[in-house]
Amino acid sequence: MLTASDVSASLPEVPYAPSSREPIVVLEGVSVQYRVPKERIGTFKEYAIRALQRRLQFMKFLALKDVNLTIYRGEVIGIIGKNGAGKSTMLKVISRVLRPTKGRVALYGKIAPLLELGAGFHPELSGRENVYLNGALLGYNQAEMDEVFEKIVDFAEMRDFIDAPVRTYSSGMYARLGFAVATARVPEILIVDEILSVGDESFQKKSNDLMQSFQRQGTTVLIVSHNLTKIQELCQRVAWLSRGELKMVGDPAEVVQAYRENI
């Protein structure tokens, strides 16, 4: 399905060492069921009355249905599918945000999710303070953050503004700083959810280069995107989700083509 020559073709600068096919993320028969109340019930009174009358009705819907997928150490895997196909839900079970209703998710490495555009920033705090806060949210400690602080400031191109409150930042600055924190340390598993479009063109190029350097250092990357061209360009394998089911996994060109034909 995936040969070494395919990979080196997409990454011409450095020959890619084929991974030892060591699993790093394993999904076994994973299903996620959301319980959506048919009507909004927000008050005690309503809730009590309905519970007594046994009229608490929920629409059960499966966002993921019996998904089996093994992701190997060092690969870049893309996830495609229409809106509502279960892509984000899949990222959520992998990043431990949701526990699957059925099945099992096992991780053999540490996850670093890419927090969207500085989620968790506090507007009144300075950029410096927010860098530490954000790093802590991602599970890093003081020493780990001290080590990479200068690198973050440089990467985000924020040298002059780092001590100003974040509320004075433009949205681009916000996003750049958030991206720089999330990618400051080489992660074992990086999750990228449709946010490669951060910043202007030169920043985008920088983030792409960074992603590739991570990959050379052995990071496993999971990308969710609607940008099929980009997926094909970056990934070694692509998984296609449709209505919560895993339709196809394999060579990017083949899967993307099958997906396109299906629309």
Place this chain on the structure above:
Amino acid sequence: MTSPAKPLYDSAAQAYPALSELKELRHYRFLLFQLIRRDLVARYKRSILGVAWTMLNPLGTMLIMTLVFSNLFKSVESYPVYILSGLIVWNFFSQGTNAAMVGLIWGGSLMQRIYLPRTIFGISAIGTALVNLLIALIPLTLVMLITGMAIPLTVLFLPVSILLLTMFTLGFGLILSALAIYFPDVAEMYQILLTAWMYLTPIIYPEEIIPERFLGLYRSNPMYWMVKLFRLPIYYGRIPTFAEILPALLWAIGFLTIGWLFFTSKSDEYAYRI
């Protein structure tokens, strides 16, 4: 398909959420520090007096209460100290529990994106309140000195009082914040409850005015005992007796245990519910 190595995370293997939460918290202790720091720093960042407000706030309330009630409660000696020694306890409790509730709802948007030990929001809220409580001891000391009250050695008992109050508040805050996720009305209802609860606790009035027949009712109020644990060593200059410590101890252990078990048993659902 299974790898021989033990996974770092296994969604199927979590048997005791109450225990694994402790392990996760240990890993995230830097975040705990950062969240407390954020709450302390951000709150007063744009005000000129800054952290001084933490001291001015109880002082202001005390001043108003003294003006309004000191005539009514003439029997109470050094009324400002009496009221302040109860007020700091109440402020800690109401601030801490409210912040735990708001913190978890605020944290909801984060919890849908990344994994965090969910109790961290409640614990950091109580941690912030604890720092505020310690700062509020400064104006209390000043008021004692100004009103000519000697500071009794019995204040050395306060660490025990603070520990029990913190345990109780954390347990209560965890239960409250979990409920607020399921029922948004809880947040509103709680404000009314707090007001009623404050007047049912002898904070601004002396205990002696409580009618004999209601005394039993008063003693079933955990905050009655918590306030006592502070007021005895600060105002009355006496170490609480074992019989006075025991109810507070039981409330503290009981609520913390129940709160922790309840909160962690539900914590996988929060991301689904918010």
